[in-house]
Ligand code: FES
């Protein structure tokens with residue numbers, strides 16, 4: 001039996017009637033046509049599918065659509081404010097922290113959540129916080145640089 | 161020039177070519193749709209000329225001058241994170257003397273771009289960058305000549321920069337925009353002008369040599385870029401394919417009625433192929449599961465497992481058809497020496513495990529097929545698709561959107577074929593993306609190998625003989641860079657129980673692992689040390705330079721003095737694809753837990769003149785960390801034809817916490833042509849780690865992945 005789920009995606013209210021077992025990832029990609037959220041493993045191992053649900057990181061490949069009922073979802077497409085990128089997005093560009101870029105959406109959203117929790121992380125804390133993300137281009141060094149860079153920007157913004 | 165009308169011209173750049181150029185067929189409709197109006201500049205590829213002198217030559221259209229003065233450049237190469245989009249844009253911008261932002265690069269669309277072959281083997285930099293530069297330089301020269309003709313002055317007095325041609329005598333300026341609209345230009349292109357245009361020397365580079373960011377990187381941080389798996393077409397269905405439960409299994413029977421009865425599901429059965437297309441992946445999966453339950457399979461025994469793999473490869477080595485290279489006489493060499501050392505190394509199968517699995521969307525319109533796919537080989541894919549459906553290649557258009565990294569694993573177009581089969585039956589576009597498990601099981605693997613080494617040493621510590629045989633993994637970098645008077649080096653095929661194919665740097669990783677590990681064993685046998693022993697046998701100056709650079713920066717000699725059973729340092733070097741690499745590593749060994757942790761990697765790399773330092777650094781860093789996986793953890797386990805670890809939970813790839821301190825030292829060598837860089841930096845990693853463990857523990861490390869558990873204290 002299909003269920004009806006109401007959710008807010010990147011600031012827009014949506015209603016979807018679908019199989020309750022259907023994964024949030026597939027609904028985001030196939031119904032809302034927001035393809036910035038990626039499939040990488042389907043078993044919660046890689047973080048390519050990560051979105052923010054009420055601000056908390058969630059692996060959408062494992063989550064049935066019903067977990068999103070009544071919640072606000074932010075995908076990578078909803079992070080920038082108009083033309084102005086989020087500090088983490090800027091930092092990824094500045095530091096050239098992507099090669100193919102397939103893992104990038106999940107990494108950026110995860111970093112946003114990480115820096116919100118911990119505005120001044122050590123390298124060990126960044127590595128621990130990001131360890132659930134796989135980059136097969138193995139661009140980890142520059143991703144670390146980007147997160148440090150973004151942390152600096154965000155801190156100076158909040159002080160300035 | 162009339163809006164929407166194309167002018168084409170032919171224009172040879174080769175001094176050696178004086179015959180008539182083959183007619184360039186007028187651009188087809190797609191060309192016009194994609195490029196808009198402007199002027200297309202076609203140039204005979206000079207490199208093709210040198211290689212195929214006398215043959216009928218392709219005329220490549222690489223540069224299109226748009227009416228607004230911007231440039232569209234075209235390449236058959238594929239962007240998958242290794243950086244050709246930036247590099248080729250830089251190449252065009254450099255020679256046309258425009259800012260790189262004025263160049264739009266169209267890649268890998270078979271209806272529009274020249275056939276540049278497969279994107280593999282680090283060939284883009286040595287081959288396609290020069291071709292792009294030559295095409296762009298020729299175009300610039302032509303534009304300049306045209307300005308000179310209009311002003312009636314000597315072309316050599318003109319200056320070109322920023323897309324403007326300037327007469328320094330009177331300050332008069334003509335822009336590419338002016339020229340793009342000029343009727344003379346069109347006429348001029350129609351003439352078969354000969355040209356021999358020099359490209360900018362390294363010392364004068366303004367755009368090349370800079371860290372230019374990938375032009376579409378903003379779309380990667382906003383989620384705006386559409387990877388092959390993100391392509392959506394109107395009315396598209398999502399497809400899933402029934403897979404056999406294991407290797408060596410064929411479908412005996414299946415009842416498709418339940419799936420066929422499902423609303424909006426299209427079932428395609430064609431021999432062993434059974435596919436399900438539905439309005440969502442979820443629904444397609446339901447259909448697949450309903451049918452899969454009823455399938456019965458015919459099984460042939462698959463006796464080889466990963467535990468018997470290497471014995472199997474050795475037993476089935478096709479020694480009669482070995483590719484052997486002999487210098488001097490190894491028999492004599494061994495008899496001259498006073499010591500013979502031998503060792504056998506093994507490599508497991510590993511999987512590329514790209515983050516974006518194989519994916520494609522196929523769309524038929526009548527007999528014409530368009531396929532968007534994640535594949536390194538667009539023109540080959542086009543031929544494969546045409547053959548499969550018995551249609552003319554001209555009827556097939558393959559487009560490769562910038563895709564998720566492939567690392568040598570995406571040379572084939574399986575998902576495209578599957579999508580096209582289903583789309584044909586459905587009469588609607590069909591999308592296919594392999595699951596992680598499919599990718600781990602049915603994509604081809606990096607070959608496993610057995611590598612046998614034998615070395616003869618004289619009392620003075622010099623190598624007199626060298627025997628090296630690679631079974632099953634191929635001949636890349638199989639030649640030894642060391643000076644040894646007598647060598648016999650062979651690459652032997654075998655019977656691979658799993659489907660195998662290319663991987664980043666092909667067989668070079670295994671060959672270099674065996675050779676460089678063996679060099680440390682020999683150094684010890686000779687009473688020498690890893691650095692002196694190598695240097696004593698090394699004449700290759702470029703390799704000596706990187707080895708010295710890496711060891712200096714790492715403070716090798718000093719740190720070697722402080723080796724303990726828990727902390728080793730090791731080095732390795734190597735050369736492949738005309739680039740050279742050396743690495744020093746430090747490794748922590750926990751013998752109680754059987755754990756190995758790489759603390760530090762210092763790598764020096766040289767691949768000629770550096771085209772884009774930022775991208776090159778990324779490639780080297782990526783190779784180093786990817787190399788850690790193959791060195792320490794990655795191994796396909798299989799039994800009875802079944803892959804036992806087809807997921808990231810059981811197949812361990814490097815993650816953030818595994819990343820050591822990395823020091824990349826790039827050496828710029830402007831005196832030679834640029835070589836590719838996306839592969840060779842991987843080959844020094846595993847042997848350097850193995851050598852560090854050997855130095856610390858005395859244990860011979862002879863397998864990839866290195867088995868930390870075997871080091872465990874009992
Ligand atoms: S796709 Fe969800 S964690 Fe990998």
Ligand code: FES
Pocket residue numbers: 098099100101102103104134135136137138139241515564565
């Ligand atoms: S950039 Fe390619 S997978 Fe991370």
